[in-house]
Amino acid sequence: MEKEVYLELENVSKKYGTINAVNSLSLKVFKNDIYGFLGPNGAGKSTSIRMILSLITPDSGKIKLFGKDLSVDRYTTLSRVGALVEKPDFYPYLTARKNLEILGRLSNVKNLDAKIDEVLDLVKLSSRQHSKVKTFSQGMRQRLGIAQSVLHDPDLIILDEPGNGLDPQGQKEMRVLIQKLNVERGITFVISSHILAEVEQLANRMIIINKGKSLVEGEVSELLEGGGILVTIEISNPEKALLVASKFESAQDAELSENNSLRLRIPRERIPELLAEFEKDAVKVYSVIPARSLEDYFISKIGNE
């Protein structure tokens, strides 16, 4: 059975003056996806997200949410979407709770008080709910930003750089929270990021855009492992190992690297065979380290532009 499409962009374009911020972008996000939206700064991620959320009107193209045209059904579609766009900015002169109250009212949340308690607890801000937001640290604002995005039980949450301003511990908590919401509540996520690790660990599908154009879209595992994964192998005799590796048919792009290492691309399942070949030729293997796969992939894709 075909999966339900929650978000679809069809040839969406937006120009600012002469600059093509987004250029005929198409993408599909399915129900239950955690969809990575990747690209370097200025690639058009933010403009795309703002168009999806009706903050910016596209010059051309179609945006569909839950199968409905955004420009026609803005009210019903947006009530099923939660979002955090760029910095989590709130009314600084109001308390965290008051901010949520206002936003909850705008989204017609039922049992708002209980709901606010729930989301504050979810992001561990209950103890600070009566403090004005202007006293909040960046990390606390970020968590409050997540809280407001789930406040009205949306089916789709769009997060723009959710790890921003969080320390590593906070980033980890954020990932756990997103996974939990995805699994337990079946919420679909679109996560834009330039922190690749964040997306790599979370997303099942992704798109990479640059200069407003889509470079590649698909399953994260397929995209990353289609040509094998990149590994760095620490060995005793690099020259000999390079020779062995270049004869090994499944290994590609083998090259010497620093510290007696060899870098090459190879399908995951063929790694044991390669190691056996090394052993045959008396090349000792000290370690096999997968490279930061997405980062390399990303750079290779952007670099091709």
Next chain:
Amino acid sequence: MNKLVRIELYKIFTKPRTYIGFGAVFLIVVAIQLGFYFEGEEILDFVIQNLKDSFLFEGKLINVYTVSYIVLTSLWIHVPILIALVTGDLIAGEANSGTFRLILTRPVSRTKLLFAKFFAGWTYTYLVIILMIVLSVGLGSILFGSGDLLILKGTLNIFKAEDALWRFALAYSYGILSMTVVASLAFMLSAFAENSIGPIIGTFAIIIGITVISTLGFSMLRPIIPFLFTTYLPAWQLFFDYELDYGKISRAVFTDLAYIILFLSVAFYHFRKKDILS
């Protein structure tokens, strides 16, 4: 809609700057009244010096109405700034603080939101004027008591207390209308701006600029003066003409209404399509 209005009112009245307006009105009114309470005779003597040579003045010259009139004239310069301070912030403030990203990604109609914002800003506008009334008339009654209203306005007009009352009521009502023009102007500028300094300063610069230019009286500008909204900002004084000039009054009212409609239409038209980039 009602919900949006309540939210906007809540925002306005939890924002510290709102109370700058109320505080300023309070301070100015109280300062003028205390000034008149202690130095009123001297101030008034100075004003009617000429007349005292020929005329004998009987009765209470310094009373709630005379002082309220003076409050009105002197405060009318400040009120537009105070109005712009809040209404110029209504849209640009959200842009500046980035909160449009929070509210406009929710199922909220931009048109309705703008209506709610303007209505809330308008509520603030008339509350400022009501505060003026309450302080002028309330505190004035306590300090000075009732009496006839004496006004120097080209001629010397003296109105009986009961006559003064409805004139004040009309002047204040007109004041609300003309301040609504100011609020609409600031609101329109606010729709175009990304921070609230621009619309606030802009509103005031436009008012001062046009007033100064039209007062200088360049002959080539004379034909357009009757069509400028600034011409009618002091039109509340028309209600203190001895014989009301209904022609002038209705022209002032209709011009004000036309400008309100114009400013708001531009604001709504622009904001409905505006890309939120903040």
Next chain:
Amino acid sequence: MMRSIIVLFGIVTFFTTVLNAQRDAEGLVKELSLKMQLVDKYSADILVKIDVEFVNIEERKAKVFFEKPDKFEIKSTGILLLPKKGVEMDYLQLFNAEFTAIDEKTEIVSGKQTRLIKIIPMGSELDIVLAQVWIDELNLRIVRMKTYTKSSGSYRIDFSYKNNPFDLPAAIRVEFDVKNMSLPSTLTGDLESLSKKLDSKGVTKGVVSIEYSNYVVN
């Protein structure tokens, strides 16, 4: 003969008339003054109508109090604007001081036969330098009075009577000189009036009418 008799009669008549008039003018004014001296004090309700070009005010009610020789007080709840001269009955000083009275002519004023007498005060301490008084000799009442002052130009008072005690007037109408003054409109921020400044040199006539009622005398 007849002719000389007529001439003599004419001469005698002329001199007696002139001499009589000379004496009578002062006498008449003195008589009038004595009559006015009978009023030690009075109070009355007044209704004031002011007609001055640059003053807009409705009819006002007030109460006046007078006590010999020159104590004068007005009590008004509302604001009342009165010309300094005339209303305060400062002309009474004229009758109390030394003066010379000269008969000028007879005239019909407000339907009454009056004698117009010119009064010149002798001292220089008074503000009044000259007064013309139209006297209804029959009722011994002042019908009209025109006064010239050092400080505030001239004013004319017309009196009307209605059997009030001591013949106090039922109404007066004071016509006086008002210097047109440019009123300070800057204070009111009234831009419009700045352009139509009143001519500050011109002099216009102002009129104040006062009706008296409910006299309480002495």
